[in-house]
Amino acid sequence: MNNKPKIGVYVCHCGINIAKTVDVEAVSEFASRLPNVKVARNYSYMCSDPGQLLIREDIKNEGLNRVVVASCSPRMHEMTFRKTLAETGLNPYYLEMANIREHCSWVHEDREEATEKAKKLVFSAVAKARLLEPLYENEVEVEPATLVIGGGIAGIQAALDIADAGFKVYLVEKTPSVGGRMSQLDKTFPTLDCSACILTPKMVDVASHPNIELLAYSEVEEISGYVGNFEVKVRKKARYVDVNKCTGCGVCSEECRLAGRIPSEFNAGMGNRAAIYLPFPQAVPAKYTIDPERCLMLTRGKCGKGPKCEAACAAGAIDFNQKDEIVECKVGAIIVATGFDVFDAAKKPEYGYNDYDNVITALELERLVSASGPTGGNIVLGKGEDAFVPQEVAFISCVGSRDKSVGNEYCSRVCCMYTAKLAHLVKEKLPEANVRVYYMDVRAFGKGFEEFYDRVRREGVRYIRGNPSEIFKRGDKLVIKAEDTLRSTPIEDEVDLVVLAVGLEPRRDARQIIDLLRLSQSADRFYLEAHPKLAPVNTATDGVFLAGCSQGPKDIPDTVAQAKGAASSALVLLSSGKVKIGAQISFVNEATCRGCGYCVEICPYGAIELVTVNRMGNMVQVARVNEALCKGCGACSAGCLSGSIQQKSFMDRQILPQIAVLGGVK
Amino acid sequence: MSEQYDPNIVAFLCNWCSYAGADLAGTSRTHYPANINIIRVMCSGRVNPLFIINALQQGADGVLVSGCHPGDCHYMEGNFYARRRFGLMKELLEYVGVDPKRFNMSWVSASEGSKWKDVVEDVVEKAKEAGPFEQFRRNKINW
């Protein structure tokens, strides 16, 4: 095909938006005399149907093979005009735009000056257009499966939605049971639904869904590949219990020599468990697990005269020789729903969390008020003879949130409301108790939140605006030192129980997933979304989505909503079955590449690798671009000393003529 | 240097922040000098350091590279590479006696239309102070 450039230049008036300051006639007349320009026209609205028709007609009748549209920003209408070209069968990447509106007519007043500048911009676009090359958007098949990392409510919801849509889901949960943080909660604000009652059915669904492969007590070990085609290795940790045989009867746990001697993670340390355990009664899968760090048999090699669990298990499910297993799967999309950790209250030593037994965190109180908790839902502190029921209860909000001194500048979004909820529950269970809340601000922004906050105050919970400076012991009592900032009076408040409304933090093992998926973190250290507003569930890595608190603090409704968003984003990929790969990506001239690997290191997406090729019988290393991973930033090409790696549509040889024109050496 | 001297500035803007910021300046009808001529690239990390020397050679009196603020790069890291490259490019140019006012780099985000105006005014003013660039300007047009 004769590919000698025949360029059509179209200067848009944009009504008067451009024409008022730029002499569009003069610009198109100027353009008509530029090299390789076959036709140059101006028209009132190039983006309108008749405007686009003008281009299409000229392509047909004049045999144009390049088009320059001088109008608004390419960020506005590049896609529109690419389509125009494509409709005529011309490659859409034969389009170049000159931005003579945002960058010219709207920012300059002097008509002559603006016209001259518009001419220059058009000239620059023509200079580049003549060197444009046809580009093609490739498509790759999408593996119709999804990996969901994290089995909390976010992961559960996302997994269920995708599975219900008919696609395979691998749900990986680190701990022995799905359920996550929500399973630890007693009631949920502001409706006071029982958390377990609404969560458990979903947990059961996950386990029984034909499309979901639940990999509990497992960790993702390796992820490679790219959108549509991720290859995942999951380590299924040994439970030392044959899950096919275990009936979940629990006799083993009762018999265990360490029964009641190991702090229970599920109960936030408020209760104890055995070395062989079910994290909580409703755990899914309802299979026992031996804690390899505690079990005497596994740590010391012997357990009395023989492991009692093994003797007790009628099903013969105990297997101390079990090994970790590696499960490999291929997925098209990945949802990260790894959740959060609560703030470590010990980092605020002034509140005495480490020093006083009756300073507890909200999560610990959550377990105390829960019917499934260690006290059966009774708010009792201490053990045996020391046990007592608190009468004076204080909550302190914003512990580890909105606090630069501990590095958490953000608001954790849930503490105000869970404080109100817990205060309500305390009042409900101990009607005689005096409950007060020390707060900075009450942020009751959600649906039904303000109403609930009001209700709790009407129930007699006192809200005191002031951030306590210190908690110390005086006799049996704890003394809270604070200032009531609304009354400007200092307070010394004697209480029995202090509950710290600890904030939400990124998981302490957040790094693992970052390394696996090349995610970024925002300033608050939560995972960074692709765009805070318009792509809140996407990440910079195509095909990887975020759900729940791994992206930032959220309450349950928001988490579920985001999980559904992530699921639907994954489904967009899976159900279309194909994913388009950008056309303006990098490519390597292997003949001149010297294989130094600079581009490999520069590429933020790991899209470039060094491969060995045969150059006249000699084996040499050259760079090669994985087109599915390249996002087309071009950073590689600026770092290439031999100019061997170039970005399509932004090649050195296409930009240099632009510089020449704009520099304009006379 | 004559009173009428109108510097010619070539600017390389990243598509996602600075180019969008310049678009916003337009949408907000912010007026600024017409001396600036923009070349769009996808990322400030795409700007080959040789572009800077080339622009001066091909007739620019000043060159500007503008990208996203650190941490905001659409491609996560491109502007960090740009920062390193152009910090040294500025040193090199200054060392051979090119007026440091001629080469500038800025961070302009998509929401900083007014900052873009300030940057343009600033670099135009600086280029005016530096006067027409003659030192290694090429003598004929390249195409």
Add this chain to the structure above:
Amino acid sequence: MVDLEKLKNVAKDTVSREDVKYLIGWRQGTYGFRVSPLFMTEPEDADKLIFSPLCVNNLATYLTLAEKLPVPRGAEPDTRKVALMVKGCDSRAVVQQLIEKGIERESVLVIGCPCQGVLDLEKVEEKFPGIHSPVDVQWGDDKFIINLPDGPQEVPREELLAKKCLNCRYPNPVMSDVMLWEEVEAWGNGEYADVKELEEKDSQARWSFWQDKFESCIRCYACRNACPMCYCEDCVLDRLNPQWIYRSNNISENTVFHLARAFHLVGRCIECGECERVCPMGLPLMTLNRKLVKEVRDKYDFEPGLDPESKPFQSSYRPDDQEDFIL
């Protein structure tokens, strides 16, 4: 101290090895103070090897310069090692080539020669003009012993030391497979008087300085060809499409050539001074390169060619890189 016997023995053993293609070392040249490279394949050539203040050249350039000839069909490519004699500065070139994968570790055998500083050939030829027969030079205590045809002459070291050696911080090879003799004590402190002097001038004076130099450039590309770091198969500055610089020899194209070359050496120049040595017009090219060496070292805390495991400067960044110049 230089132990020629050991050098020769090591060389003999080395080239006798099955897995060694050849050894690159220095031999006395045919004229005055000049030396030439010796590509040694036979043990009996060992007697030709020298190591003396005359061994100015950086032989590491030959590692990447060696043409990879087409391999006949059915034949295996020759993957034997190349043994290479290196001074301290030369060894940094090898390390830098390793960092940027120009060569592979297993393809090179580095023979380290701790060095007490080499001669400035221009100065020595000026001091002893018109000498045609080959001259032997040795290191003495703080002096060079120059064995002229009419008897030995002693010259204080400072008087004839090459510019690159005046302030050398790495006289000992930073990497080697064999170290031939004891390491010497480094004498440099990393300050660059020439750069400092120029920095203190005003902009106009700096340009006048460089304008004068670049105008005299004849664009023979000797600087590029001698540089151990310039080994692209196809140099971007040679290319016609895109054509970064024109062929014409004028201040514009010459300046751009030198700036582009200097910039391509950012974080890569190991200060062997070959570019400056080979320049027929006497351009102070190291005064240009050293500026960037200094900036990279002072502001980015990086020195090239020291650790084969380090990340290349140009393909890395630090989140806290300086940015006070940014608007």
